[in-house]
Amino acid sequence: MYQADVNTTPMVKICSVTKIYPNGTRALLDVDLKVRRGEFLFITGASGSGKSTLLKLLYREELPTKGYVVVDDCDLVKLRGDAISLFRRQVGIVFQDYKLIPQRTVAENVNIVLQAQGYTRKEIRRRLEPTLKLVGLLSKANKFPKHLSGGEQQRVSIARAIVSTPQLILADEPMGNLDLDNSWQIIQILQKLNSFGATVIITTHDENLVRRCNHRVVEVNNGKIRLQQ
Numbered sequence: 001m002y003q004a005d006v007n008t009t010p011m012v013k014i015c016s017v018t019k020i021y022p023n024g025t026r027a028l029l030d031v032d033l034k035v036r037r038g039e040f041l042f043i044t045g046a047s048g049s050g051k052s053t054l055l056k057l058l059y060r061e062e063l064p065t066k067g068y069v070v071v072d073d074c075d076l077v078k079l080r081g082d083a084i085s086l087f088r089r090q091v092g093i094v095f096q097d098y099k100l101i102p103q104r105t106v107a108e109n110v111n112i113v114l115q116a117q118g119y120t121r122k123e124i125r126r127r128l129e130p131t132l133k134l135v136g137l138l139s140k141a142n143k144f145p146k147h148l149s150g151g152e153q154q155r156v157s158i159a160r161a162i163v164s165t166p167q168l169i170l171a172d173e174p175m176g177n178l179d180l181d182n183s184w185q186i187i188q189i190l191q192k193l194n195s196f197g198a199t200v201i202i203t204t205h206d207e208n209l210v211r212r213c214n215h216r217v218v219e220v221n222n223g224k225i226r227l228q229q
């Protein structure tokens with residue numbers, strides 16, 4: 001599915017980034033961060049510390065007020081128009097609130113990404129089954145989101161994020177609405193994808209979960225990176 005990349009240039013480079021929202025809120029101040037290809041990174045910090053803003057800069061949802069953001073050799077500050085959607089196709093994004101389409105089945109929610117990207121029906125079929133299998137939802141392909149538990153819905157959203165095999169997976173509080181067992185399942189799926197070569201960056205409040213895993217942790221505090229371990 002994924003290919004480990006031996007290239008040693010960082011997958012993500014955030015250099016001297018300050019983000020001030022139009023209403024004057026300063027979300028990030030002079031942040032520097034590099035993430036290696038194939039790394040699994042946790043971003044922790046209190047509510048409002050700037051974690052989501054940091055992630056939004058990485059999928060070009062927001063632009064920095066100062067500094068630059070490079071993902072996979074692409075300078076995101078310079079991206080315009082269609083180049084932004086083309087870039088986002090190479091990034092798998094997982095949100096806390098799943099963002100599934102209620103009127104579509106599990107399979108349709110996942111396929112929609114590939115359809116939008118012009119994949120053939122044959123290719124869509126080829127990708128769907130292993131992806132649903134990986135997140136443990138093959139037997140629920142024809143169910144609608146309202147018939148799934150929160151953990152299952154989050155696994156559909158992961159399937160949707162990874163079905164086009166992006167090299168970078170960004171997950172913003174993916175366990176935010178889940179209990180410990182379901183959170184652990186999500187982490188294990190993301191770790192598996194990481195073992196296949198994907199770079200994974202997760203924001204979380206959950207210090208216990210972070211402690212259970214042996215990955216680099218970056219703590220954001222009041223818009224600054226306070227601690228890297």
Ligand SMILES: Nc1ncnc2c1ncn2[C@@H]1O[C@H](COP(=O)(O)OP(=O)(O)OP(=O)(O)O)[C@@H](O)[C@H]1O
Nearest residue numbers: 021023025026027046047048049050051052053054
């Ligand atoms: N679109 C926006 N406009 C104005 N201010 C914003 C916007 N988005 C976030 N902020 C502010 O920027 C700061 C950082 O917010 P951010 O969402 O990045 O924090 P967070 O660490 O992800 O918080 P949480 O854990 O609660 O999701 C906060 O003060 C927040 O109120």
